[in-house]
Amino acid sequence: xxxxxxxxxxxxxxxxxxxxxxxxxxxxxxxxxxxxxxxxxxxxxxxxxxxxxxxxxxxxxxxxxxxxxxxxxxxxxxxxxxxxxxxxxxxxxxxxxxxxxxxxxxxxxxxxxxxxxxxxxxxxxxxxxxxxxxxxxxxxxxxxxxxxxxxxxxxxxxxxxxxxxxxxxxxxxxxxxxxxxxxxxxxxxxxxxxxxxxxxxxxxxxxxxxxxxxxxxxxxxxxx
Amino acid sequence: xxxxxxxxxxxxxxxxxxxxxxxxxxxxxxxxxxxxxxxxxxxxxxxxxxxxxxxxxxxxxxxxxxxxxxxxxxxxxxxxxxxxxxxxxxxxxxxxxxxxxxxxxxxxxxxxxxxxxxxxxxxxxxxxxxxxxxxxxxxxxxxxxxxxxxxxxxxxxxxxxxxxxxxxxxxxxxxxxxxxxxxxxxxxxxxxxxxxxxxxxxxxxxxxxxxxxxxxxxxxxxxxxxxxxxxxxxxxxxxxxxxxxxxxxxxxxxxxxxxxxxxxxxxxxxxxxxxxxxxxxxxxxxxxxxxxxxxxxxxxxxxxxxxxxxxxxxxxxxxxxxxxxxxxxxxxxxxxxxxxxxxxxxxxxxxxxxxxxxxxxxxxxxxxxxxxxxxxxxxxxxxxxxxxxxxxxxxxxxxxxxxxxxxxxxxxxxxxxxxxxxxxxxxxxxxxxxxxxxxxxxxxxxxxxxxxxxxxxxxxxxxxxxxxxxxxxxxxxxxxxxxxxxxxxxxxxxxxxxxxxxxxxxxxxxxxxxxxxxxxxxxxxxxxxxxxxxxxxxxxxxxxxxxxxxxx
Ligand SMILES: [Cu+2]
Numbered sequence: 207x208x209x210x211x212x213x214x215x216x217x218x219x220x221x222x223x224x225x226x227x228x229x230x231x232x233x234x235x236x237x238x239x240x241x242x243x244x245x246x247x248x249x250x251x252x253x254x255x256x257x258x259x260x261x262x263x264x265x266x267x268x269x270x271x272x273x274x275x276x277x278x279x280x281x282x283x284x285x286x287x288x289x290x291x292x293x294x295x296x297x298x299x300x301x302x303x304x305x306x307x308x309x310x311x312x313x314x315x316x317x318x319x320x321x322x323x324x325x326x327x328x329x330x331x332x333x334x335x336x337x338x339x340x341x342x343x344x345x346x347x348x349x350x351x352x353x354x355x356x357x358x359x360x361x362x363x364x365x366x367x368x369x370x371x372x373x374x375x376x377x378x379x380x381x382x383x384x385x386x387x388x389x390x391x392x393x394x395x396x397x398x399x400x401x402x403x404x405x406x407x408x409x410x411x412x413x414x415x416x417x418x419x420x421x422x423x424x425x426x427x428x429x430x
Numbered sequence: 431x432x433x434x435x436x437x438x439x440x441x442x443x444x445x446x447x448x449x450x451x452x453x454x455x456x457x458x459x460x461x462x463x464x465x466x467x468x469x470x471x472x473x474x475x476x477x478x479x480x481x482x483x484x485x486x487x488x489x490x491x492x493x494x495x496x497x498x499x500x501x502x503x504x505x506x507x508x509x510x511x512x513x514x515x516x517x518x519x520x521x522x523x524x525x526x527x528x529x530x531x532x533x534x535x536x537x538x539x540x541x542x543x544x545x546x547x548x549x550x551x552x553x554x555x556x557x558x559x560x561x562x563x564x565x566x567x568x569x570x571x572x573x574x575x576x577x578x579x580x581x582x583x584x585x586x587x588x589x590x591x592x593x594x595x596x597x598x599x600x601x602x603x604x605x606x607x608x609x610x611x612x613x614x615x616x617x618x619x620x621x622x623x624x625x626x627x628x629x630x631x632x633x634x635x636x637x638x639x640x641x642x643x644x645x646x647x648x649x650x651x652x653x654x655x656x657x658x659x660x661x662x663x664x665x666x667x668x669x670x671x672x673x674x675x676x677x678x679x680x681x682x683x684x685x686x687x688x689x690x691x692x693x694x695x696x697x698x699x700x701x702x703x704x705x706x707x708x709x710x711x712x713x714x715x716x717x718x719x720x721x722x723x724x725x726x727x728x729x730x731x732x733x734x735x736x737x738x739x740x741x742x743x744x745x746x747x748x749x750x751x752x753x754x755x756x757x758x759x760x761x762x763x764x765x766x767x768x769x770x771x772x773x774x775x776x777x778x779x780x781x782x783x784x785x786x787x788x789x790x791x792x793x794x795x796x797x798x799x800x801x802x803x804x805x806x807x808x809x810x811x812x813x814x815x816x817x818x819x820x821x822x823x824x825x826x827x828x829x830x831x832x833x834x835x836x837x838x839x840x841x842x843x844x845x846x847x848x849x850x851x852x853x854x855x856x857x858x859x860x861x862x863x864x865x866x867x868x869x870x871x872x873x874x875x876x877x878x879x880x881x882x883x884x885x886x887x888x889x890x891x892x893x894x895x896x897x898x899x900x901x902x903x904x905x906x907x908x909x910x911x912x913x914x915x916x917x918x919x920x921x922x923x924x925x926x927x928x929x930x931x932x933x934x935x936x937x938x939x940x941x942x943x944x945x946x947x948x949x950x951x952x953x954x955x956x957x958x959x960x961x962x963x964x965x966x967x968x969x970x971x972x973x974x975x976x977x978x979x980x981x982x
Contacts, residue, residue: 257682
């Protein structure tokens, strides 16, 4: 353990412990803002979901539940590895911290890759307004195509916003992994890992809301 | 997260004592030392320069508007230019001046000093929020000068999402960017108040300006993201032509108004809460008395922040929402007036039997109390469902919110700027010029906006380019008032800059005020305090002796 690698305390904190608590509180405050960003989107979505429930449910049934489900597992697992990374950092275990951070970033990337495949399949299935969309298909189902488009645009906005957060998360976790590898974190100083751990779990929780709101609102047979 | 509120900690590290006379201004020289600073005091000055520039640009737009309204059919602008001018005025003043001005300038400078800290919790984030603000400001200026936008600062759909052919999306991006600057400032303040208070600075010993900044920061943190979402959805609709807010395609234009006002009503409190904090500081100092009912003033700040989130739909009484919703929002809008009234009563009671000296800051603050009270009372008119329909979207509204934002926020900001100017710069400004400017602004303001109440009540709609000839007299009066107002604002700009060079030295505590910020030299040293103070009493322990006179 090379504690002398730990960065100096900023001049306005009493000690490292004080500084770490402050960092964590800052992340909590930031997540409060994030809740309101997604909250605003969820509110707008919910207004139309109530108003046009038939169209929204019909459109929801066309989403790829398999990929959505597998991705949920992937992301939940990444939260586990993130927790393990935080645990390792707290105990000053350099190798374990690095490995778990890398695993977290890897699982996040798997999620994004699967999501990209899913977007492609959506495109193939005519689920992209303006570019690949067949109004007649929906009129045949007795729902107004414009309402389906509303659902789809919210689907892309919400999952897209989530993906952007995840991309930022992966980038930060990779940077943290490099720092961890260089023995930057110690038993006494590990608040960056903890703070970004909170951020990572937040992304995860958002997805836990997105899955039922987008994929599960229309009842359907398990094998779609 | 182990604790929510920070325990007080003993001061461990001993700092190097700075050489005598060294302060945050002369500690380092050169552009680099300013553009890369993490000192909250320097960042406050960066904000002061940028925010004042935006005020001047927004003020020029206001001047053009008032000049054009001199004649019933527009004195010199086309209707289209007129639309773009009032949009520019609204956007610049609301998002780039009124929202950031007190928190980012005075709050930034004073918050750490007032709680006995060496800086804000996240100094680099603080600098980053200034840069973010500058990017947003540069972008909006580019939009305005490269052709302008005509949506009004409210961006109502479906006009903004379908009809307008101007650069709506870049403008919205610019505003969203400025929003992130606000969010980071608010975040920094909240964390700082929780974690960086000096030993003995308990929550109920915090100066009321700190409490009001804390309440403001809660709103900044929780309301701003919703504005971002609203603007984002309009942009998506404009780009992809999906009818998110377009009734023809199943969208709901009123939903935009809900999202927009969920931010923009609390934004009024973002502007006025810090102003109220300044009032409490100045009034105690120049009445030489402790504040009357400290806990009530604190509770009122928090109450305004919370209830302020529950009244947004009073902007939509004629937008087709349900009668029952309107009823509830009307009632809640009355409720939000209660904490504001409590504050006014507390200030008045503080003045009672105080030894009052009518110095420049005090004149501004007394002006605030008068104008804010009038603005608040007309707000009660507007909260009434029936009267609201009559004066909806008329000059009555314009006059009402200018009483709150200009008569309230700007008056208090000017008062605060004069009050803390000796602390910020170490110099005194010429007192008599200060008093003249305060009076000019007060009376100029009244002459500008009282006629607008009448105009609105008689039915002149806001934002209209032309008006019937019988309204001309009142419009000319208003424009005359605006010119007095302009002189009133130009004066401080001149003598404050003059004082930087020629003003007499202020000394650490020219008003003999009690706050921690006065217990350190003026201008303060880079690390604020040679020794972190230990606090053992409340913020306003005035003995009743008069404010010292500095020989004029
Ligand atoms: Cu309002």
